[in-house]
Amino acid sequence: MKVTIKEVAKEANVSPSTVSRVISDSSQISEETKERVRDAIKRLKYKPNAIARSLANRKSRILGVVLPNEAQDLITNTFFIQAMKGMSKYAQNKRYYITYAFSEDEKAELEYINNFITSNLVDGICLLRARTDDRSIKYLKETQFPFVVIGRPEESENLLWVDNDNFQATYNLVNELVKKGHKCISFLGAKKEWNVTKDRFKGFKVACEINGISIQDKNFVIMDDFNEQEGINGTIKLLENITPTAIIAEDDVLAFGILKVLNERKIKNIDVVGFNNSPLAELQIPPLSSVDINSEELGYHATKILIDFLENDYTSINHYIIDTKLVKRESFK
Numbered sequence: 001m002k003v004t005i006k007e008v009a010k011e012a013n014v015s016p017s018t019v020s021r022v023i024s025d026s027s028q029i030s031e032e033t034k035e036r037v038r039d040a041i042k043r044l045k046y047k048p049n050a051i052a053r054s055l056a057n058r059k060s061r062i063l064g065v066v067l068p069n070e071a072q073d074l075i076t077n078t079f080f081i082q083a084m085k086g087m088s089k090y091a092q093n094k095r096y097y098i099t100y101a102f103s104e105d106e107k108a109e110l111e112y113i114n115n116f117i118t119s120n121l122v123d124g125i126c127l128l129r130a131r132t133d134d135r136s137i138k139y140l141k142e143t144q145f146p147f148v149v150i151g152r153p154e155e156s157e158n159l160l161w162v163d164n165d166n167f168q169a170t171y172n173l174v175n176e177l178v179k180k181g182h183k184c185i186s187f188l189g190a191k192k193e194w195n196v197t198k199d200r201f202k203g204f205k206v207a208c209e210i211n212g213i214s215i216q217d218k219n220f221v222i223m224d225d226f227n228e229q230e231g232i233n234g235t236i237k238l239l240e241n242i243t244p245t246a247i248i249a250e251d252d253v254l255a256f257g258i259l260k261v262l263n264e265r266k267i268k269n270i271d272v273v274g275f276n277n278s279p280l281a282e283l284q285i286p287p288l289s290s291v292d293i294n295s296e297e298l299g300y301h302a303t304k305i306l307i308d309f310l311e312n313d314y315t316s317i318n319h320y321i322i323d324t325k326l327v328k329r330e331s332f333k
Helices: 005-012 016-023 031-044 050-057 079-093 106-119 135-143 166-179 195-210 228-241 252-264 295-312
Strands: 062-067 097-102 124-127 147-150 160-164 185-190 220-223 246-249 271-275 289-292 319-322 325-327
Touching: 005 016, 005 031, 016 031, 062 079, 062 106, 062 295, 079 097, 079 295, 106 124, 106 135, 124 135, 124 295, 135 147, 147 295, 160 166, 160 295, 166 185, 166 195, 166 246, 166 271, 166 325, 185 195, 185 228, 185 252, 195 220, 220 228, 228 246, 228 252, 246 252, 252 271, 295 319
Parallel strands: 062 097, 062 124, 124 147, 147 160, 160 319, 185 220, 185 246, 246 271, 271 289
Antiparallel strands: 289 325
């Protein structure tokens, strides 16, 4: 039979409200009383009800995470599962819970956000991408509900966000390719409305221009979605107009499609580099070189900055930039 808070109170010779305050670690309760109540909780193996406690405290200690449609393929697109791992790691340390929702599109995303807010069962929300004219970010700002974004928002002032320096990472990658002698480099991306796509493409374009490499429309393709099939389709489209010596894929899942086409056509003189350093990258033929964006760190610091804000209601740091590192394998030595 489930132990109640009243039974704990009786065992510790205190009121039920005192037990509730001890569970919430109230500073108004003496250490001696806290110790007595905690001993009673341990003896009776009492497990506090998180929802009931949240209603009493007006805090749920639950964070709502809204995942885009691309996250549903967690096996292939491991960025999201790595980011969620980092989120859970920090949240557990701070005794927070996380609830996840998958959104098919922007409309569904807004519905989930609205449900999270009106349910009063989440203290804050985490978005796993930022797009042009982002309605979700706009809505959260208008409602003044605490949230953090993994990705650079268009207007980042007074917002909590975590990201890589995607411009610099791609810029550095182009320089690495140029050092190896590449003079015809292509870019394959997706989701033109996402800010990460804009930043990585801009880094590619600027680095090429500085290195005297002419960039025309035939040098790049921006697809609709991040998946292997779009990588295949984009590669076929690229090769219809140009034969590059290297291709930068904005994401590993696109790079998997690139390698598939090159293998089928027995093309071996094109270097390929992706982003995210997925665990599946080293299983490709040839093993895929990739820029490690430290997905777990992105998730960890996104949760950290949001919980810091919730705990203090103020933070002098409103964003983190997470380092990247090129991991070289056989697709680009």
